Amino acid sequence: MAVEFGARTVRVTPGRHRAADRLPPFAWGEVATITAVAGVLLFARLDRYDYGGDELYFLGAGRHPAVSYADQGPGVPLLAALAEHLAPNDTVALRLPALLMTLIAVVLSALIARELRGGRGAQTLAALAYAVTPAAVLQAAMLSTYCFAATLAALISWLFIRWVRTHSDHLLVLAGIVAALDFQVEWPALLVWAAFALGFALLGPRQIFTRPAWWIGTGLLAVSVVPAALWQHANDWPQLAMGALIRDQRDLASMPWEIVLLTGPMGVLLLAGMWAGFRSPRLLPYRFLIPVVVIGVAGVLGGCLRPAHTVSAFPGLFAAGAVYLAHVRLPRRLRTAGVALTAVATAICVGAVLGLPRPQSELRQPTDRYARFDWRSRVFGPGGWDDLLTGVDAAYRRVPMDQLPGLVLVTQNYWQAAALDHYGPPVGFPAVYSPHRGYAYFEPPPDAGTTVLYIGTERPQVALGIDFAETVELARIDKWFGYPGVNQHVAVWKCRYPSTPWSAAWPGLRRL
Structure with missing residues (x-):
C-alpha cells in the first residue's frame, strides 16, 4: 500500500512487518543493567527528602476524592491516597510510582531506538542518556504530575512509532487508552494528542485517519474527558485559568536556561536527535513527531507550560540522536568527545543523587523570594x-x-x-x-x-x-x-x- 509522508509517498506492506524488515535484537543486558543501576541509586535516596508541599497537597486531595481538581486530574491524588493507606507516613511508598515511571522512560528510550532500527549501541546510548539527565533525577525524586505525564506521553510516542512500522491497529487503541490515563494526571494530555493529530495531518501517514482504531482511541480519550469537563463547568473552569497563572509566575527570559538545566550535558544528543528528525532519510516515516516537539517547546517558551513538559520528548529525541550518530561517520575526536560528555553527565547525576540534599546548616542566605523555592528545594530539600x-x-x-x-x-x-x-x-x-x-x-x-x-x-x-x-x-x-x-x-x-x-x-x- 502507498503511505503519504507530507509531499512524499512510500510503499509499505500492510500488517506486520516482513521478515526482511525485522528489527535489531533488543539490548536486554545493557538496558537492564542501566535500569537496575539507576533504580538502585535513585531508590536509595527516596527517603532523604522531607515531604514536598505538593506531595502533602496530593495526600490532602486524596482525602477528598473527585473526578477533577482545580489544578490537575484525579490520578496522582488517588495514588497518594493508596500509598498512605498501605504505608502511612512513608515517603518511600509515596514516591515509588515516580521512580517506576522514570525507569520505564529509560527503557522506552531504548525501545524507541530499536523501532528506529538502532542496534545495541544506539539502544544503550539512548537508555543511558535518559538515565543520566537531571530531568530523570528530578522525576524520580518526589511524587508529581510531571513524573507520570512525561513517561505516558513518551509511551504514546512509542506506540505511534511502532504503528507506522507494523500497521497493527490495536496500537492505536492502546495509545488512546494511555492518553486517557495521561489526562487523569494533567490536562496537557489533550494538547499532546492534538499535536500528534496535527503531525499526522501535515507530515503523514495520513492513512491513520482512515483507520477505525484511530477514532476508537480518540473516542476513548474524549469519553475520559467528560466527567472532568462536567466538574470544571460546574466550578467555572479553574483548570483553564491555570494556564494564565503559570504564565504569570514564570520568568520567560529564564525558560531556555531551565530547559538546559533539565537536559544537562546530554542536551547535545537531544540536538542531534532534532537534527536527525529533519535531515535523516531513515527517520522520514516518523516526522509526525516534529510538531509534537515544536508545540511543546513553544508552549514552554510562551509560558503556558512548565519546562518539565518538554521531558516527554526526551526518549524519542535521545533515540533519534543515538540512531543517527550510529550511522554517520564521526571523526575519532568527536567520538572521544562524546564519550567524555557522557562520562561527565553520569558523574554529575551520580554526584547529585549521592550528595543531595545538603544540610540546612549550609544555607548562607534567606529564601526571600518564591522564585527561589525550586532551587532551594532541590539542593536543600523542602521543610519548615x-x-x-x-x-x-x-x-x-x-x-x-x-x-x-x-x-x-x-x-x-x-x-x-x-x-x-x-x-x-x-x-x-x-x-x-x-x-x-x-x-x-x-x-x-x-x-x-x-x-x-x-x-x-x-x-x-x-x-x-x-x-x-x-x-x-x-x-x-x-x-x-x-x-x-x-x-x-x-x-x-x-x-x-x-x-x-x-x-x-x-x-x-x-x-x-
Whole structure:
C-alpha cells in the first residue's frame, strides 16, 4: 500500500512487518543493567527528602476524592491516597510510582531506538542518556504530575512509532487508552494528542485517519474527558485559568536556561536527535513527531507550560540522536568527545543523587523570594513544616477554652493547609480549610465556625477580604532561613465572628 509522508509517498506492506524488515535484537543486558543501576541509586535516596508541599497537597486531595481538581486530574491524588493507606507516613511508598515511571522512560528510550532500527549501541546510548539527565533525577525524586505525564506521553510516542512500522491497529487503541490515563494526571494530555493529530495531518501517514482504531482511541480519550469537563463547568473552569497563572509566575527570559538545566550535558544528543528528525532519510516515516516537539517547546517558551513538559520528548529525541550518530561517520575526536560528555553527565547525576540534599546548616542566605523555592528545594530539600506546626500549636494553646468548640483553621495558601491537614490531626488540631488552589474547591468552613485561627503572611481582612468582629495575633513564625509562607513571615491570628457566613463568602474567596 502507498503511505503519504507530507509531499512524499512510500510503499509499505500492510500488517506486520516482513521478515526482511525485522528489527535489531533488543539490548536486554545493557538496558537492564542501566535500569537496575539507576533504580538502585535513585531508590536509595527516596527517603532523604522531607515531604514536598505538593506531595502533602496530593495526600490532602486524596482525602477528598473527585473526578477533577482545580489544578490537575484525579490520578496522582488517588495514588497518594493508596500509598498512605498501605504505608502511612512513608515517603518511600509515596514516591515509588515516580521512580517506576522514570525507569520505564529509560527503557522506552531504548525501545524507541530499536523501532528506529538502532542496534545495541544506539539502544544503550539512548537508555543511558535518559538515565543520566537531571530531568530523570528530578522525576524520580518526589511524587508529581510531571513524573507520570512525561513517561505516558513518551509511551504514546512509542506506540505511534511502532504503528507506522507494523500497521497493527490495536496500537492505536492502546495509545488512546494511555492518553486517557495521561489526562487523569494533567490536562496537557489533550494538547499532546492534538499535536500528534496535527503531525499526522501535515507530515503523514495520513492513512491513520482512515483507520477505525484511530477514532476508537480518540473516542476513548474524549469519553475520559467528560466527567472532568462536567466538574470544571460546574466550578467555572479553574483548570483553564491555570494556564494564565503559570504564565504569570514564570520568568520567560529564564525558560531556555531551565530547559538546559533539565537536559544537562546530554542536551547535545537531544540536538542531534532534532537534527536527525529533519535531515535523516531513515527517520522520514516518523516526522509526525516534529510538531509534537515544536508545540511543546513553544508552549514552554510562551509560558503556558512548565519546562518539565518538554521531558516527554526526551526518549524519542535521545533515540533519534543515538540512531543517527550510529550511522554517520564521526571523526575519532568527536567520538572521544562524546564519550567524555557522557562520562561527565553520569558523574554529575551520580554526584547529585549521592550528595543531595545538603544540610540546612549550609544555607548562607534567606529564601526571600518564591522564585527561589525550586532551587532551594532541590539542593536543600523542602521543610519548615515542624516550625509551622509548632507555631500553630502555640497559638491554639492561647485560645480560651470557651472559644474552642467549633474552632477551625483557615490558611492563606494550599501548602499550609496540606501540611496542617497531614500533621495536625495526630496532635488534635481541628479541621483545616483554605481558599487557595484545590483546597478552595473542597468544602468551605462551617457557618458555625465563628472562631478561626487564620495562618498567613497578611492580615486576615486583607488576605480574605472579609471583616471580623475580633482579630488578635497569637503567634509569629519567622525563621531567617525559612521558606516564605511556610516558616517565614507567617503569623497566626485568632479571628471571631466573620461579617459574612462562610458558605456565602467562600466562592468569592477562591483564588488560584
